[in-house]
Amino acid sequence: MALVLIIDDDPSISYTLSRAAQRQGHTVTFARTLHEGKQKSAEQEFAVVFLDVRLPDGNGLTLLPRLKAQTPSPEVIIITGAGEPEDAAKAIADGAWEYIQKSDSIHQITVTLERALRYREKRLSSPQETALPLQRENIVGDSPALRRALATVEQYAASDVNVLITGETGVGKEMFARAIHENSNRRHHPFIVVDCAALPDTLAEGILYGYTKGAFTGAARESTGLVMQADGGTLFLDEVGELSLEVQKKFLRILQEHTVRPIGSTKELHSNFRMIAATNRNLETMAEEGTFRSDLLFRIKALHLPLPSLMExxxxxxxxxxxxxxxxxxxxxxxxxxxxxxxxxxxxxxxxxxxxxxxxxxxxxxxxxxxxxxxxxxxxxPQTIRISVAKQRVSQTPVRLAPLPERKEDLPPLSEYRAEGYRRLEEQYLKDLMLLTEGNIKDACAISELSRSRLYALLKEHGVLQSKTPEST
CATH class of the missing domain: 1.10.8.60 (Helicase, Ruva Protein; domain 3)
Structure with a gap:
């Protein structure tokens, strides 16, 4: 029988889930908070985890990447309330097995649990091929979010289907595209990059299809287009969301036929390429607005690789x-x-x-x-980073200015309490300010928006300035 972990702070929901599991002879462990769920999921190997989205100390979905990064990973069933479709959608996209609503019957919960366990049993019993180590040059890190992305890279590299990579600017979309290519059977063939943001309508055909000598004024020699250069390898469309509708139409035909006709030629040429596209834009929204072709989106998004931000x-x-x-x-x-x-x-x-x-x-x-x-x-x-962190830290208000008095007689008048609170906040601000600027008065004045004389006076008043402070760096 299996080990089942229920991470939910609602006793009635936990009881219902435990009944469904125990009826099948499974052993159940409970966690009431996100923190407790993290601890217990790391201590034992659970087959299934029921994970609530709304927990007292945070969003349960933040635990999902950590759970899926475990070896072997449990099947995660998300518990959602009514009116939370976005949570359910995100959970499925992040690797959850299924989601159930808190209003579901014990029968529905039991069926979902049985299916998850059958799937896990088949997954773990399937013979595992001895794979080569994943090539991940320049992709640095070992966080759960990154490990999950790399596991997807490994999975997609074994396929030949088109992939859409999404993520914020600067997350390394091209590096992950290259990783898919370098771990695929196409690794000995070219990886050709198309800079979609710099692909003008008037020159697109020549760049993509190529042209023959004399095809137009200035065509002094034959040129092989990017599509044919990618023959046998990978064609990477960087920032595909920047393509005009006219060029999108050309790519749709390229994907449908895998053939191109160079400008000035009467012959169709076949190119055996795999397409990987990347964007930091929401292509679904663009398709709804009519700025991106929905038929092209369906073709390039056969597989989807969402990349985590550095904050994740x-x-x-x-x-x-x-x-x-x-x-x-x-x-x-x-x-x-x-x-x-x-x-x-x-x-x-x-x-x-x-x-x-x-x-x-x-x-x-x-x-x-x-x-x-x-x-x-x-x-x-860069100073902009230091100033941003300084503002972030000094703006964090403490939960309490002082411990709660044991007796009502010990509580001071409001005016005294207010004055003491103001003094402490001002002193803490000055300490943080001088720490983060390393005593640089010029930087400190810029951040605090205080004059030099006023800043010196406050530092002296609170005893923050212990030694001579540098004027500048």
């Missing part, structure tokens, strides 16, 4: 930083550098809207700024 894989930041430093030091032919712990804290606190690409640029900036120094500090990274 913060555990990888330190590994990425070390990789970038090592690469850049070798590139610039300078001695290796180490990282101050406080700098890592700043990097892990930033929200990284530009994702991995922005992190690399920040480390490049730091290595260049500290070219002759052996240790990287936060002052070496």
């Amino acid at each position: 894989r913060k555990e990888d930041i330190r590994l990425l930083v070390n990789k970038f430093i090592d690469t850049l030091c070798r590139q610039y032919r300078i001695p290796p550098k180490k990282v101050d712990p406080e700098l890592l804290e700043v990097l892990e606190s930033y929200n990284w809207p530009g994702n991995v690409r922005e992190l690399r640029h920040a480390i490049d900036h730091a290595v260049s700024a500290a070219r002759n120094e052996p240790l990287l500090f936060s002052q070496h990274i």
Whole structure:
């Protein structure tokens, strides 16, 4: 019989789920919070996990990548309430086996559980081929979110179907496309990139199809188009959402026929390519708005690889930083550098809207700024990042200004309480300000929007400034 984990804070729902499992002879373990669910799922190998979306300490869906990254992974059944279709859709996209509603009958729950267990049994009993190690050059990290993406890469590499890779700017969509190619049977053939954002309507046919000598003015020699260059390999459409409707129509025909006719030629040429496309845009929304062809979307999205943002894989930041430093030091032919712990804290606190690409640029900036120094500090990274983290930290209001008094007589008047609270907040702000700016008065004035004289007065009043502060860096 199987081990079943129920992560839900509602006793009545937990009881219903446990009855469905125990009727079939399964052993049930309970977790009431997200934190407790993380702990218990790591302690034992569960066959099935019932996971509630709304938990007291967070969204249950954040645990899904961690569960699916386990070896062997459990089948995850999501518990949703009425009116939560988006949660159910996201869960299925992230690898959940199925979802049930809290209003479902015990019979419906039992059937879902039986199917999940049968599927898992077949999955684990299927003979596993001895595969070559996954080629993942330049894809650095070991977070659950990244491991899940790499597992999908490995799965898609064994296929020859078109893939759509989606994700925010800077997550590394081209690197993952190359990883699919390098782990496929096409790895010994070309990987051809089409920059869709720079593909004008007037030149698209010549670039994609190629042309013969003399086909038009300026065609001094024959040119092989990108589609034929990709014969036997992979054709990668970077930023496919930027294609005009006219060029989209051309690609639809290319995908349907896998043939092209070079400009000036009467002969159709066949190209055996696999297409991988990437975008940071929502193509479904664009299709509804009429700016992207729905028939083309269906063809390029036979398989879908959504990539996590850097915020979803913060555990990888330190590994990425070390990789970038090592690469850049070798590139610039300078001695290796180490990282101050406080700098890592700043990097892990930033929200990284530009994702991995922005992190690399920040480390490049730091290595260049500290070219002759052996240790990287936060002052070496771009000031915009330091200011953003500083504002984020100093804006976080504490839950309580003071412990709750044991007796009502010990509670001070509101005016005293307010004055003390203001003093503490001001002192904490100044401490954070000077810590994050490393005592740089110019930076501190810019962030706090205080004059130099006012800032010095406040630092003295709160005893924050202990030694002479540098004027600038």
